[in-house]
């Protein structure tokens with residue numbers, strides 16, 4: 001249908017007939033207004049993310065009670081039926097809950113299990129240089145999913161299984177990663193896996209004006225979003241939102257140049273390389289387990305499990321300046337018994353094909369965070385007595 005200037009109308013700013021709609025229809029509309037969130041169990045830590053952004057306030061806004069709870073009786077009823085606060089007790093009184101007391105965990109977060117994704121920012125960096133005082137937080141995430149229902153989606157960060165860059169930490173800490181792989185395999189399902197985190201600094205009003213406010217939720221309640229790493233259209237939508245923001249908020253410029261301008265030539269090959277390395281890691285992990293159980297005799301042609309890379313499989317050459325994201329381009333560390341620079345997994349090997357059938361699905365994602373804190377602006381010096389005080393939320397500790 002052709003719309004002429006004469007017939008085009010501005011979108012309505014109010015709808016006074018809403019109370020006259022059947023209650024079922026009203027409730028359905030309120031259901032659609034509920035935020036679909038990436039629910040963070042812990043705040044990201046700056047050891048894992050190249051950013052001056054504290055990310056603290058974004059996490060707090062993202063975990064708040066939905067606005068629908070406060071609008072009217074019907075919307076409140078819908079929100080309270082679908083979601084709830086305190087999915088776990090801060091004191092872990094539940095006897096079957098794995099213990100986890102991280103300094104950066106988020107208390108009293110709101111969860112709507114049917115539409116939310118439970119996300120753990122925890123990576124192995126937590127364990128660097130200190131012993132973790134409680135159980136692996138991953139066990140806690142999996143326990144929580146069992147409690148909320150197996151259909152609840154869950155999400156992790158890449159370093160938990162295999163870092164996308166060296167600085168995400170501890171690729172050498174294979175003991176932890178191998179344990180994580182076992183836990184994730186046992187729990188089953190697929191895992192959204194965050195490769196890198198990008199903070200966008202702009203006002204909430206600006207975020208709500210773009211794309212009908214869909215990039216960070218209709219009411220700005222979804223401050224943390226995940227986008228598939230290969231989804232160029234979605235990446236471009238966040239780019240346009242950022243480009244319309246303050247000129248000083250330059251932090252993501254290198255990321256967008258890499259992920260959009262060099263999308264096919266550099267970004268996608270890097271993501272593919274991460275997947276390939278993860279396959280190698282999975283096969284290596286299974287080989288180690290077979291060795292430990294003295295089952296290697298059952299593997300025919302063990303020499304054929306890995307093969308030398310073909311000429312066309314060599315590592316992608318850097319084609320531009322990616323600034324802080326150059327870290328993601330560094331060649332990966334190898335393992336002692338495998339020349340990572342020259343060897344890849346031979347997926348045609350029968351034993352490899354068999355173990356790959358049991359490999360969980362790890363979907364590579366990019367995390368976008370809406371931060372209205374103007375973190376790019378120079379900070380005024382703070383009085384000495386405040387620095388190091390309690391509850392600043394900006395401490396760089398991994399865990400307690």
Ligand SMILES: [Zn+2]
Nearest residue numbers: 053054371375
């Ligand atoms: Zn910020």
